[in-house]
Amino acid sequence: MSEECTHDCSSCHENCDHRPPEKASTNADTHIKHVIGIVSGKGGVGKSTVTGLLAMLCNKIGKKVGILDADITGPSIPRLFGVHGILKASENEIYPCVSKSGIEMVSSNLMLDNETDPVLWRGPILASLVKQFWTDVKWGDLDYLYVDMPPGTGDVGLTVYQSVKLDGIIIVTSPQDLVSMIVSKAVKMAQMMDIPILGVIENYSYVLCPDCGKAIDLFGSSATSKVCDDYKLKLLARMPIDPALVKLCDEGRIDEAAAPFMHDALDAVLAL
Ligand code: ADP
16 A cells, blocks of 8 residues: 555555456446445345335336346346346347336346256356446446345455446345344445445334234334444335235236335435
């Protein structure tokens, strides 16, 4: 590190250890206004569901939206939107598939002859595919690109942080994980990569009684607020466990979800 390093690389041209690697450029015909990563400390907490909900809410208010499914070994974005088929590509470009509602998407699941086949590729191939999804896809003009990140703090996630020009990330967590080290690691990874954290979405927070509509807090809410306070993070949403949402997701109809609990999260994205 340079002896005079001020940690502000924008005003300095020295190539010291503090300077982050150059981010990769997108396809020449692609112009994306905002890129938001959806992150979780581990799988199964609802990261893809949140990605799908935010994308469809943005799309519903007339924004042009794309989703880069960087969860290469656990891809679920096309299924949520009922998109099937194979990505088309020319020598230098990949063309995204488009949902009925007009959301563009790329995913490893749109590269398999059989959607139920596992992705058995080694780490370097996963990382280079995710990078190609950023550099080679002809997204065209997008207001928002959501990146459904791989869970955890592994190699592919690191590639996304280093290659993709993320404007901010949203961390999705379950109430139990919020108080464990899993979320701390995700927070620290984003901080080390100099990516702003827009806030946290807590999933599986409560259930609504089907008879009286009362919200039953399954894990209590005090821990959530405390952890968010400790890390100075905004709690953007508390999502209920919702069998109707699962049904819509399983049937490829996430576009029809209401998701009233998502409005603060949407506002945080629109405020970028
Ligand atoms: P991740 O991307 O973190 O692995 P997913 O979004 O794929 O997680 O969700 C895992 C499973 O949990 C899916 O079957 C999804 O439909 C279900 N799920 C996610 N959020 C909820 C919720 N709020 N209520 C009920 N089921 C949910």
